[in-house]
Amino acid sequence: MTEQCTLLPDNPCPIGRAVDIVGDRWSLLILRHANIGVTRFDQFRAELGISDNILSNRLAKLVEAGVLVKVPYRDDRRTRHEYRLTSAGADLTPVFEDLARWGQAHTLSGERCRPAMKILHSTCGEELAEGHYCAHCGRTVERAEISWYRPWRSRTPFALAEPVD
Template structure:
């Protein structure tokens, strides 16, 4: 019998690997906010009320994991960086929707608040978990999906599209290279 233990982040179970990344405190909330269009450090900090050092660490880990990519932008005379969703990060939208639904049903407060809804931007119909619109029957891509969080605002918010710069590839040296554009 082999007594060597493999951490969940390196083991064969995809749930263990995903959980080791997504289960860190703040990661899911940062992803939610990135999907709703937040990009800048100050925006995340202000919306979440998270300490700078904790936020910096989570963002760094999320970039290393390929969920977000850092993209430069001009701020007056300074070049700064913002965080944009990658394809891998954007692919977590159904997971966050499922967590929102589960949280609404099982963590209390459901009597007081309406649930989060995913809607089809074109017709306003609700989306089923498989992203089929209940009103028009269309299979909806994320570019046509919006979320309504009634406890925050009744207005639908379109999901942020993953950036074209988010394609990660490994260089010959093993360093992570992020494409631009």
């Protein structure tokens, strides 16, 4: 028995359905940050410089689509929510890595080009090839062993956030 598509069933194209969910700038940037462990509304707003209404709208859309999940937590005054990647959200990681590689190869060149983002094997520190293969260790590594190094943001690589389900 085949599973029925309940989200966006009128769009027969899988690329079109995916773009309907993550195809705007803010959704992609929210998910990029969720991949490196940003979870709270205020953190997303501060990192992205996004207005509250747009952020709230995009987070709700990503939760509805099943790529993020709202998880309650309690601060000093009240219950709030964090937004964490689901396994469906984590499955978008290769898309971000491919976008990073494409952006490095085809945007900004010469003196204006910033140092490249690198996808690293956290265990040995070596850069991973596409498909998360570590030539140094001779194996494909799991998500828990992957870090993104963005030298314009930090001297320290960011470990990828683990999905919740």
